Amino acid sequence: MEQVRKQDLREVMVQALIRAVDEGRNLVVVVSDSASTSQIGPFQSRFPERLVNVGIAEQNLMGVAAGLSLGGYTAVTANAAPFATSRANEQLKNDICYSRTNVKVMGLNAGVAYGPLASTHHAIDDVSILRGLGNILIFAPSDPVEADSIFRYSIDYDGPVYVRMDSVTFPFLHAPSYHFQPGKVDILREGEDLAIFSMGSVTWEASSAGEELGRLGIRAEIVNVPSIRPADPEGIFRSALKTGRVLTVEEHSVHGGLGSLVSEVLAERGAGVRVSRLGIPEGEFSKAGPRSAIRAYYGIDKDGILRKALEVLGRTA
Amino acid sequence: MPLTLSIIYDILSFDMKANEISKVARENPFDASADEIRNRAKEIRKKIVWMNSHAGQGHTGADLSETDILAALFFSVLKYRRDSPQDPDRDRFILSKGHGVGGLYCTLAEAGLLEESLLQTYLQFDSRLPGHPVRQKTPFIEVNTGALGHGLSVGVGLALSAKKSGRDFRVFVLLGDGELQEGSNWEAAMSAAHFKLDNLVAIVDRNTLQLADRTETIMALEPLDRKWDSFGFDVKEADGNDPAAFIDTVGSLDPACGKPHVIIAHTIKGKGVSFIEDRAAWHHKIPVGDQVREAIEELE
Numbered sequence: 001m002e003q004v005r006k007q008d009l010r011e012v013m014v015q016a017l018i019r020a021v022d023e024g025r026n027l028v029v030v031v032s033d034s035a036s037t038s039q040i041g042p043f044q045s046r047f048p049e050r051l052v053n054v055g056i057a058e059q060n061l062m063g064v065a066a067g068l069s070l071g072g073y074t075a076v077t078a079n080a081a082p083f084a085t086s087r088a089n090e091q092l093k094n095d096i097c098y099s100r101t102n103v104k105v106m107g108l109n110a111g112v113a114y115g116p117l118a119s120t121h122h123a124i125d126d127v128s129i130l131r132g133l134g135n136i137l138i139f140a141p142s143d144p145v146e147a148d149s150i151f152r153y154s155i156d157y158d159g160p161v162y163v164r165m166d167s168v169t170f171p172f173l174h175a176p177s178y179h180f181q182p183g184k185v186d187i188l189r190e191g192e193d194l195a196i197f198s199m200g201s202v203t204w205e206a207s208s209a210g211e212e213l214g215r216l217g218i219r220a221e222i223v224n225v226p227s228i229r230p231a232d233p234e235g236i237f238r239s240a241l242k243t244g245r246v247l248t249v250e251e252h253s254v255h256g257g258l259g260s261l262v263s264e265v266l267a268e269r270g271a272g273v274r275v276s277r278l279g280i281p282e283g284e285f286s287k288a289g290p291r292s293a294i295r296a297y298y299g300i301d302k303d304g305i306l307r308k309a310l311e312v313l314g315r316t317a
Numbered sequence: 318m319p320l321t322l323s324i325i326y327d328i329l330s331f332d333m334k335a336n337e338i339s340k341v342a343r344e345n346p347f348d349a350s351a352d353e354i355r356n357r358a359k360e361i362r363k364k365i366v367w368m369n370s371h372a373g374q375g376h377t378g379a380d381l382s383e384t385d386i387l388a389a390l391f392f393s394v395l396k397y398r399r400d401s402p403q404d405p406d407r408d409r410f411i412l413s414k415g416h417g418v419g420g421l422y423c424t425l426a427e428a429g430l431l432e433e434s435l436l437q438t439y440l441q442f443d444s445r446l447p448g449h450p451v452r453q454k455t456p457f458i459e460v461n462t463g464a465l466g467h468g469l470s471v472g473v474g475l476a477l478s479a480k481k482s483g484r485d486f487r488v489f490v491l492l493g494d495g496e497l498q499e500g501s502n503w504e505a506a507m508s509a510a511h512f513k514l515d516n517l518v519a520i521v522d523r524n525t526l527q528l529a530d531r532t533e534t535i536m537a538l539e540p541l542d543r544k545w546d547s548f549g550f551d552v553k554e555a556d557g558n559d560p561a562a563f564i565d566t567v568g569s570l571d572p573a574c575g576k577p578h579v580i581i582a583h584t585i586k587g588k589g590v591s592f593i594e595d596r597a598a599w600h601h602k603i604p605v606g607d608q609v610r611e612a613i614e615e616l617e
Contacts, residue, residue, distance in 0.1 A: 057508065059500075060504035060507075063473070063501070064470050064474035064505075066471050067470065068474040099460045
């Protein structure tokens with residue numbers, strides 16, 4: 001059996017940050033005792049003076065990053081997504097988004113990446129929170145190639161960006177030549193029977209489910225949505241209309257994330273297409289435990305997506 | 318190019334010139350004497366009374382409390398170029414107590430950094446002068462404050478950027494005293510000392526009043542000097558309504574002491590108008606009818 005090549009998105013991030021400085025970018029990384037969470041070591045070794053550690057103080061983390069950017073730096077924060085988006089919410093809102101400072105917020109270990117550490121450490125609302133704030137771009141990479149392309153774009157972009165990051169190795173879904181395009185969906189697999197939209201960390205699961213469906217003679221269109229803002233209403237509409245059946249998958253609350261985005265787009269355009277959303281149900285905290293078990297419970301792993309897709313199509317496995 | 322046009326051009330072009338360090342030493346464009354500053358402060362106070370009564374809203378007590386500090390900063394202390402609000406080597410001023418923005422607008426107008434006629438648009442729909450500072454709208458505003466407890470962290474980041482990039486500018490952050498009840502200030506304070514930011518000057522507008530009552534009644538701040546001292550700050554106290562005393566205190570700061578500075582500036586909220594002075598009720602209130610004339614007469 002072929003070995004699936006995988007890479008940790010944080011490793012891609014750190015290499016992208018090193019490359020940016022090597023290419024002349026005036027960049028600093030700001031952490032809140034999150035040097036290990038971010039795996040920032042190689043960057044710190046190369047550029048010790050470009051790493052700022054504010055200690056366990058996320059509000060200060062965001063304010064200091066905003067100040068550094070106002071002093072001419074591209075500031076990159078790297079800490080756990082729940083603390084970046086919730087603990088420091090008002091700093092994110094005012095110092096970064098509203099003030100439109102050049103800060104890149106890396107939301108590490110988003111979704112239920114912290115599995116057994118439970119809901120204080122889960123970020124199933126980060127995209128929902130960010131979509132409520134103005135000015136900031138929101139990206140969710142699905143694999144190492146896309147992540148690298150997103151980092152390159154984000155560092156070059158003059159303004160606030162949020163990147164939904166993870167803590168595990170991701171399989172490669174894209175060829176090395178792939179280029180992430182902000183405001184565009186990325187069709188991983190074409191199909192006519194139903195469209196499966198997925199965000200970030202569960203795109204691999206959706207892609208695997210798509211292959212499995214193919215073996216059953218079902219042609220699913222697998223639509224990766226790495227660019228939540230700017231979104232791609234036209235792309236979402238096109239795949240929905242083409243297939244007439246829509247399933248969304250996210251390691252996030254179905255409120256305010258990808259499922260909401262797709263539903264809004266289709267409702268506004270009067271697509272008349274029924275949308276089924278997989279994710280953590282509205283109004284609930286996520287279960288705690290091994291991440292694979294959590295994904296299985298909410299049906300956002302390969303098997304769950306497969307099961308739901310067949311249900312949407314009125315078939316049984 | 319007329320000054321105001323060039324400022325607008327400067328904002329629009331948003332030219333940070335981030336990697337160029339100017340060799341030209343910056344100065345305060347006015348370098349005003351204490352008497353001149355007192356006179357400027359009087360004019361600023363008249364503008365505040367007029368502007369707030371015209372707008373029908375405003376934080377009059379807070380605006381008048383900080384007026385002498387703002388006048389001292391913009392007419393003597395801060396080093397900047399009037400025609401270049403985005404000059405990367407300018408001293409930075411952050412109004413962390415963003416509700417005092419009326420006082421800042423009137424100071425900018427008095428310094429010719431803002432068109433005087435714009436004061437008529439204060440608080441109007443989509444005005445360039447909203448009720449809290451917005452950097453995209455008004456020159457010499459560095460960050461959008463209003464929610465309390467934000468300015469000092471941003472000031473720490475700016476001061477750190479100066480240290481890291483070898484620039485000489487200083488960062489002044491004006492904090493309300495009630496604002497110090499926000500815990501985020503103390504995260505910022507801890508880091509300012511840790512990073513040895515002797516180019517950072519926090520100024521506490523210590524008028525002892527917050528929105529509803531005395532700070533010491535609502536949530537006590539004292540002993541405030543010892544709090545700052547224990548957080549690693551170089552602590553000074555000054556009469557914040559006496560520009561000469563305030564400027565002397567700023568002048569006495571050791572710029573290479575390895576510690577961030579704080580000046581606890583003792584002020585009177587509503588200073589200059591007897592029926593507004595030291596009254597919590599005037600935090601967010603404006604003079605109406607005869608009060609406007611009475612206030613202006615007192616200030617003359």
